Amino acid sequence: MYRLFFNLAGRKPVAVGKTRYIYEHPDNPDWLIKVHRSMIPHQNIGIFKTWYARMEDRFVYMTGYLRELAVYLDSRYGAPDGIIKHIAPIGGLVDTDLGIGLVVSAVRDRSGKLAPTLGQLINNGQIDEQRYQKLMLFLDIILTSKLVLGDLNLENVVLEQLEDGTEEFVLIDGLGERTFIPIQIFSKRIRHKRKLKFVQRVMDRLKAAKVIPLEQQPGF
Known part of the structure; x- marks a missing residue:
């Protein structure tokens, strides 16, 4: 065997x-x-x-x-x-x-190291306008997804960087419901509310870090 x-x-x-x-x-x-x-x-x-x-x-x-x-x-x-x-x-x-x-x-950056987390990128001032737009698209996809994402945080989202220069935000953890009673599975409203809370937390961090273009922040 x-x-x-x-x-x-x-x-x-x-x-x-x-x-x-x-x-x-x-x-x-x-x-x-x-x-x-x-x-x-x-x-x-x-x-x-x-x-x-x-x-x-x-x-x-x-x-x-x-x-x-x-x-x-x-x-x-x-x-x-x-x-x-x-x-x-x-x-x-x-x-x-x-x-x-x-x-x-293993999601990596161009140098072969593990890809930087969203939290690291914001803290290091590495969210430029192009990455900002990709991030907004990623957050919108999270909100419209039917999947249960129970542990969304800035360390579970990383920026994959391919050799051809392509970059995409990727979720490396947080799938499924972490609570004993899986209320997100049964309630679409609660599921959306949890995701919206994460999106707002990201937007607050971007605002605190003075990431541009803040005047164009979408109204999630």
């Missing part, structure tokens, strides 16, 4: 999220591997608190993979959603010495 298995324990993660570690794929630089980051405390915190921490950790572990895969599959079902090209492709699941890993596309 053929089994694909990767050793990651001795490697340094290229990024650390709230719930997962991200590693370079050992065999292919075009991919990354996300593995669960345990939320269970090492110190003794009592029987009940330990039990609760384990339950919470298992919930995050299970939903972390399932919600992302479910929304990714949903984006390919029926009429193609316009946001498809703005979601980093998922390659599947693999076994690692750190547990199950989710294989995702």
Whole structure:
């Protein structure tokens, strides 16, 4: 029986999220591997608190993979959603010495480094007029998408830079509902409200950073 298995324990993660570690794929630089980051405390915190921490950790572990895969599959079902090209492709699941890993596309800049996040671009004054217009289009696509995007933030959006000079904003995480009760799945109004809140947060950051052309900001 053929089994694909990767050793990651001795490697340094290229990024650390709230719930997962991200590693370079050992065999292919075009991919990354996300593995669960345990939320269970090492110190003794009592029987009940330990039990609760384990339950919470298992919930995050299970939903972390399932919600992302479910929304990714949903984006390919029926009429193609316009946001498809703005979601980093998922390659599947693999076994690692750190547990199950989710294989995702490595979105990079022209130099081959991991692509800068939207937060980094705004903080470093790297949103010019052309990128501003691309960002506005990206935000509009998010608002009109039917998909559930439960964890939208400025670090989950990156700017892919191809060798031919093409740039696109890409969502690298945040697919699916993170809450125990998946209200966004059942309520289009709440789903839109959450997305609108993220868009407004982006616009507020752009305004605070004095990004041009502010006088042309759209009324989302």
